Amino acid sequence: MTAILETRDLVKEFGGLVATDHVNLTIEEGELVSLIGPNGAGKSTLINLITRMLEETEGEIFFEGDPITDLEPHEVVQRGIGKSFQTASIFPELTVEENANIASFGAEHGSFRFNFLKHRSSYPAVQQRTLDTLEAVGLRSQKDTTAADLPYGDKRRLEIGIALASEPALLLMDEPTAGMSPEETQSTVELIEDLQEEMDLTILLVEHDMEIVFSVSDRIAVLNRGSIIAEGPPDEVQGDPSVQEAYLGGVEL
Amino acid sequence: MSDEVGSAAETEADSEPVDESPTLYERWRQIHDNESTVAALTILGVALAPFVLVTLPTQLGLPSEYSWYHNLLTLTLIWGIFALGYDLLLGFTGLLSFGHAIFWGTSAYAAGIFSANVTGSPLAMILVGTLTAVLMAWIIGWISLRRGGIYFAILTLAFGQMIYYIFLSPLGDITGGENGFTGVQVGSLFGVVDLGRAVPFVPEAFVDSWMYVFVGAAMILSVVVGYRILNSPYGAVLRAIRENEQRAEFVGLNVWRYKLMAFILSGAFAGLAGSLYVIQRSFVPIENTLNWTVSGDIVVITVLGGVGSLFGPVFGAGLYMYVANIVSGMPVIGEFWHMILGIVFIAVVATMPHGIWGRVDWLRDRVADAIGGDER
Numbered sequence: 001m002t003a004i005l006e007t008r009d010l011v012k013e014f015g016g017l018v019a020t021d022h023v024n025l026t027i028e029e030g031e032l033v034s035l036i037g038p039n040g041a042g043k044s045t046l047i048n049l050i051t052r053m054l055e056e057t058e059g060e061i062f063f064e065g066d067p068i069t070d071l072e073p074h075e076v077v078q079r080g081i082g083k084s085f086q087t088a089s090i091f092p093e094l095t096v097e098e099n100a101n102i103a104s105f106g107a108e109h110g111s112f113r114f115n116f117l118k119h120r121s122s123y124p125a126v127q128q129r130t131l132d133t134l135e136a137v138g139l140r141s142q143k144d145t146t147a148a149d150l151p152y153g154d155k156r157r158l159e160i161g162i163a164l165a166s167e168p169a170l171l172l173m174d175e176p177t178a179g180m181s182p183e184e185t186q187s188t189v190e191l192i193e194d195l196q197e198e199m200d201l202t203i204l205l206v207e208h209d210m211e212i213v214f215s216v217s218d219r220i221a222v223l224n225r226g227s228i229i230a231e232g233p234p235d236e237v238q239g240d241p242s243v244q245e246a247y248l249g250g251v252e253l
Numbered sequence: 254m255s256d257e258v259g260s261a262a263e264t265e266a267d268s269e270p271v272d273e274s275p276t277l278y279e280r281w282r283q284i285h286d287n288e289s290t291v292a293a294l295t296i297l298g299v300a301l302a303p304f305v306l307v308t309l310p311t312q313l314g315l316p317s318e319y320s321w322y323h324n325l326l327t328l329t330l331i332w333g334i335f336a337l338g339y340d341l342l343l344g345f346t347g348l349l350s351f352g353h354a355i356f357w358g359t360s361a362y363a364a365g366i367f368s369a370n371v372t373g374s375p376l377a378m379i380l381v382g383t384l385t386a387v388l389m390a391w392i393i394g395w396i397s398l399r400r401g402g403i404y405f406a407i408l409t410l411a412f413g414q415m416i417y418y419i420f421l422s423p424l425g426d427i428t429g430g431e432n433g434f435t436g437v438q439v440g441s442l443f444g445v446v447d448l449g450r451a452v453p454f455v456p457e458a459f460v461d462s463w464m465y466v467f468v469g470a471a472m473i474l475s476v477v478v479g480y481r482i483l484n485s486p487y488g489a490v491l492r493a494i495r496e497n498e499q500r501a502e503f504v505g506l507n508v509w510r511y512k513l514m515a516f517i518l519s520g521a522f523a524g525l526a527g528s529l530y531v532i533q534r535s536f537v538p539i540e541n542t543l544n545w546t547v548s549g550d551i552v553v554i555t556v557l558g559g560v561g562s563l564f565g566p567v568f569g570a571g572l573y574m575y576v577a578n579i580v581s582g583m584p585v586i587g588e589f590w591h592m593i594l595g596i597v598f599i600a601v602v603a604t605m606p607h608g609i610w611g612r613v614d615w616l617r618d619r620v621a622d623a624i625g626g627d628e629r
Contacts (some may be wrong), residue, residue, distance in 0.1 A: 014586075036272070051503070059321055069569075070489060073502050073503065074502050074503075074505050074507050074508065077503055077504065077505035078505045082503075083503050085500075085503075089497060089499065089500045090504075091492070091493050091496035091497050091500065091501075092496060092497070092498065093320055093492075093496055094489075094493070094496060095491060098489060098492075101489055102489050102490060102501070102504060102506075103495040104487050105489065105490060105504075105506070106504035106506045107504070107505065108268070111506055111507035111510075112507040112510045112511065113486065114514075115477070115486055115487070116481070116485045116486075116487040116514065116518065117481045117482070117485060118481075118485050118486070118488060119481070119484050119485060120484055120486055120488070123486070124328075126486075128449065130568045144401060155306040162500065162504060163503075163504075165504065166504060166505055200445035215306065
């Protein structure tokens with residue numbers, strides 16, 4: 001197994017606050033790694049550093065062996081890191097098909113093209129990818145629906161579909177089941193497991209629902225106050241006293 | 254017997270669109286979204302507008318001072334091209350520019366000064382004017398698009414004011430300062446066609462001059478190019494940026510470059526329109542070209558017509574031009590035309606959220622429903 005993503009001594013400071021404190025995280029190809037930690041532990045900051053939404057204070061990030069710290073967010077996506085957002089981040093006024101279509105253009109055509117006089121339908125590879133994407137997340141029958149009119153669970157599925165259209169090697173999922181009903185949560189978990197098997201996807205999952213985390217993860221990294229305090233297979237992490245301390249330490253029982 | 258015939262006719266009328274022969278609605282859908290249909294409709298509209306708006310009302314007894322006149326129609330088409338390009342930015346990309354007078358104005362000056370010093374060929378003037386606008390859009394977009402929302406609007410406004418004052422005073426020797434540039438020398442098209450002349454064999458009731466044909470051709474070209482852009486990958490990408498910029502970035506699209514392209518394309522339309530304006534007027538008045546009110550007018554026109562539609566802004570230009578040039582000349586109320594325009598603007602925004610064209614679309618959907626389509 002080779003490392004697909006590696007952070008070396010990654011530090012992010014906001015003023016005096018250290019949100020990411022010398023994080024060394026390595027993710028192997030094909031793994032599903034969960035990132036957990038109490039609120040404010042720095043999970044989102046770490047994700048945003050990897051996607052290049054945030055500029056690091058110190059340290060380096062390597063993707064498939066190459067440093068990515070000098071890249072723009074869209075360049076990171078083009079390299080093969082996809083992101084699914086915490087809220088259903090879609091294009092609400094466009095149809096389901098158009099949503100997937102845009103993601104397919106990004107995947108097939110790279111970050112920019114000078115083709116403003118060519119008709120969209122003259123790119124069959126893009127159209128095919130659009131349909132494949134809709135098929136993968138089970139929304140093909142609703143392709144003409146305006147995305148804003150979908151039920152919440154379907155919006156999240158569409159969101160995941162958009163993130164997957166580019167066939168990323170690594171998918172960052174930020175709380176994919178937040179705000180979902182138990183049934184929707186169940187079907188999303190199944191979707192994640194299917195995707196990992198079918199598409200050889202490596203996933204970094206940020207999730208609050210411990211039941212999901214412990215059932216789907218190959219490995220869990222626990223973040224507290226910006227640094228990784230424990231890392232390992234689920235059963236190992238579960239019994240780690242420092243993890244229990246981090247989750248329960250501040251609470252007067 | 255008669256009973257049978259009746260029921261047969263009834264089943265045919267009630268049959269679902271799944272039937273072997275396409276319904277009227279389906280046939281209409283097939284031709285509706287198609288470039289040649291759009292071009293044909295535009296040609297028809299441009300060709301019939303002078304007769305319907307200028308000739309017919311007078312013959313029906315409307316006092317000629319309340320009716321459209323040929324020059325105003327030409328001017329409307331010119332502003333329509335400007336608005337069509339502006340809507341690419343406002344309606345489709347979701348960027349509010351308050352500096353589009355820059356592209357309309359600098360192209361007008363470039364075309365005018367070029368005609369006085371090099372050649373008055375209308376096509377050459379358009380080329381020079383449009384290229385100038387593209388260059389300006391490139392530079393100003395490159396700087397202004399680093400900020401979003403209100404900051405972008407303010408930056409474009411600031412650049413507009415800067416260029417207005419530069420043209421007014423430091424460059425006064427070249428631009429004519431507050432008098433405007435008066436040396437415009439418009440030559441003939443291809444060296445043979447004088448744009449001011451009447452078109453042979455065509456009655457004046459339809460087309461009064463070559464100028465209208467020339468501007469009309471530019472309008473048709475603009476609509477076709479605009480339609481192409483909206484149906485190209487850009488059409489999808491720009492709307493995606495309008496809807497959710499962050500998401501667009503995270504499907505791997507270089508949002509910044511697409512926004513810059515939208516700005517430049519929109520500047521190119523403004524440049525074409527600005528050049529045509531000078532060709533029509535043979536004069537570059539600074540207050541009607543670079544003044545910030547022009548940047549405001551184009552926003553009003555686009556919103557009136559309907560943001561996010563291809564044809565809407567052209568109709569917005571028509572309404573605006575009618576109020577500004579004809580209602581303003583009417584007795585008693587003429588003096589208050591600015592107020593009337595304001596009231597019209599409020600009424601349109603309050604009752605037609607998608608502008609005049611939004612209403613047309615709504616009507617079309619009703620008609621489509623009536624002739625047997627249940628989608629859209």
